[in-house]
Amino acid sequence: MQEKTVQPQETDKPIEQQLAEAHAKAESNREAMLRALADAENARKRFQAEAANAQKYALERFAESLLPVVDSLEAALANKGASSQALREGVELTLRQLIQALEKARITSINPKPGERFDPHRHQAIATVEAPPGEMREPNTIVSVMQKGYQLHDRVLRPALVTVAKAVEKSDGNPISDTDLD
Secondary structure, three states: OOOOOOOOOOOOOOHHHHHHHHHHHHHHHHHHHHHHHHHHHHHHHHHHHHHHHHHHOOOHHHHHHHHHHHHHHHHHHHOOOOOHHHHHHHHHHHHHHHHHHHHHOOEEEEOOOOOOEOOOOOEEEEEEEEOOOOOOOOOOEEEEEEEOEEEEOOEEEEOEEEEEEEOOEOOOOOEOOHHHHO
């Protein structure tokens, strides 16, 4: 076997020059990395500032839609000579403006109808009542609404305050069943 020795060719650079080029390339890569880190940090700060502004001014559109309601209420209070009919019409108009402002903000009412099933996530039972004689109501259904509730998208802001039907009891304390009514 013959061994071949590698002889430096004329195109090969001296080791010192290769080392200098490697140092230059490493320094260039280091500077590029530092620029990338600085860009990332600037982007993070910019996003934080935008998020803070978004949070700070999130209610801006909602507040702007409430300003006409405030104007209407102030005008009603300033009009001392208004008749009760004119005052009532003004209050109804103001209520419509307020409902429109709430709808634009995606705030909807929770106003269950009598007979609907009680939902503890959307309703708050203030009282339970037995159904009047001759009137068959399902237990855990809504009898009446005392105050509407409101929700923002699917989150309940305030549950509806309701009266709920309970099972009618016999004198022995047991609930009346359908067979007892025959």
